[in-house]
Amino acid sequence: MSFAPCSKCGKRAAISLYYMGADLCQSHFTQFFESRVLRTVRHYRMLKKGERIAVALSGGKDSTVMLHMLHKISKSLPIKLFAITIDEGIAGYRNKTLEVAKRECRKLKVPLKVASFRREFGNTLDFLLKKKGAERSCSFCGVMRRYLLNKLARKMGADKIAIGHNADDVAQTVLMNYMRNEPERLARFGPLSGAVEDELFITRIKPLFLTPERDIAAYAVMKGIEIAFAECPYAHSAFRQSVREMLNKFEERYPGTKLRVVRAFLEQQKMLQEAFRGKVEKQGEKIGRCAICGEPSSKEACSLCVLLDRASF
Amino acid sequence: MPTAKPGEQMQVILDGRKAKVKAASSVGELISVLGLAKEEVLVKVNGKLASDRTPISKKDKVKVMRVIFGG
Ligand SMILES: [Zn+2]
Ligand SMILES: [Zn+2]
Numbered sequence: 001m002s003f004a005p006c007s008k009c010g011k012r013a014a015i016s017l018y019y020m021g022a023d024l025c026q027s028h029f030t031q032f033f034e035s036r037v038l039r040t041v042r043h044y045r046m047l048k049k050g051e052r053i054a055v056a057l058s059g060g061k062d063s064t065v066m067l068h069m070l071h072k073i074s075k076s077l078p079i080k081l082f083a084i085t086i087d088e089g090i091a092g093y094r095n096k097t098l099e100v101a102k103r104e105c106r107k108l109k110v111p112l113k114v115a116s117f118r119r120e121f122g123n124t125l126d127f128l129l130k131k132k133g134a135e136r137s138c139s140f141c142g143v144m145r146r147y148l149l150n151k152l153a154r155k156m157g158a159d160k161i162a163i164g165h166n167a168d169d170v171a172q173t174v175l176m177n178y179m180r181n182e183p184e185r186l187a188r189f190g191p192l193s194g195a196v197e198d199e200l201f202i203t204r205i206k207p208l209f210l211t212p213e214r215d216i217a218a219y220a221v222m223k224g225i226e227i228a229f230a231e232c233p234y235a236h237s238a239f240r241q242s243v244r245e246m247l248n249k250f251e252e253r254y255p256g257t258k259l260r261v262v263r264a265f266l267e268q269q270k271m272l273q274e275a276f277r278g279k280v281e282k283q284g285e286k287i288g289r290c291a292i293c294g295e296p297s298s299k300e301a302c303s304l305c306v307l308l309d310r311a312s313f
Numbered sequence: 314m315p316t317a318k319p320g321e322q323m324q325v326i327l328d329g330r331k332a333k334v335k336a337a338s339s340v341g342e343l344i345s346v347l348g349l350a351k352e353e354v355l356v357k358v359n360g361k362l363a364s365d366r367t368p369i370s371k372k373d374k375v376k377v378m379r380v381i382f383g384g
Contacts (some may be wrong), residue, residue: 002368004367013366014362015355018351026361168381213380214353217355217380217381218362221355248353249350252350252351
């Protein structure tokens, strides 16, 4: 019986990391994986002693692995974790990931709050999309999810919301912003976000910002974290899908491309923030409140209230 | 490293389903045979994740998992 060796110790290699040009055994991979997340959290000062962290837990691989990592960190840094899972009401999809969320929270003894679009907004996503058309499903769903997550986390006393965005998501978002020429949106994006300072907005942290998606899947498999590899039935943004495919092709031919895009963005982030965030603060503008629901909004009615036809003007 | 004879086939599990494919002598070669992108898959050999250069034969239990999804 022969095997291929780990580049570091010569034991049985469990994964080839193309961006590193190395093969790693299970123990060297998990060590590397965990220390990268830890470095990200420390470098961007994502967590402070005593903070209450709301983990946005979908039950997919990214947020589930993030929950495990934050739980691990909470053993040495006293933070209080709780999870929020949002049931959008997508038949045949969310039920599976909801089970994972419940099981993992039970395993780690992390309190879990399940909230649903149906209870909060009166209707499931399935129902709303039947009325509105499914073409913009992801942006509708995104607006609703962000709104609900922020509101719930705040009501539950969270200091931060942890989001499971990985390096693949980040690289896609960065390129999409370039391709659409939306630098002001990019200025608001980052490992620690909230360009708009407002006491009603909870700061969002992304501990997996520098961790590629494939590594997250590998970590889950190695740690025996059972993940529902379920795909959302709604057509994902065709544009994001194209960018994702392009990035994966580049990654295959030029390993390390995705992480270089992420690092290039991080280098430019300060300049972007100064250029765009500065303006708002200098003028002393404060974000207003939605006239309908009272949540923070730069317009008279927030995007959620507009989406749900609550606004009559 | 032993190379598979031309025309030889092997059985693998792809995303939970059995599949008969052209025999490959390593994990990396198998991914190419399947026409998949390395960046999107993980491979288990006899129950354990394995790197691309891991040798495989017909006797091994090989599981290929596509782990990167859209959206
Ligand atoms: Zn090793
Ligand atoms: Zn509103």
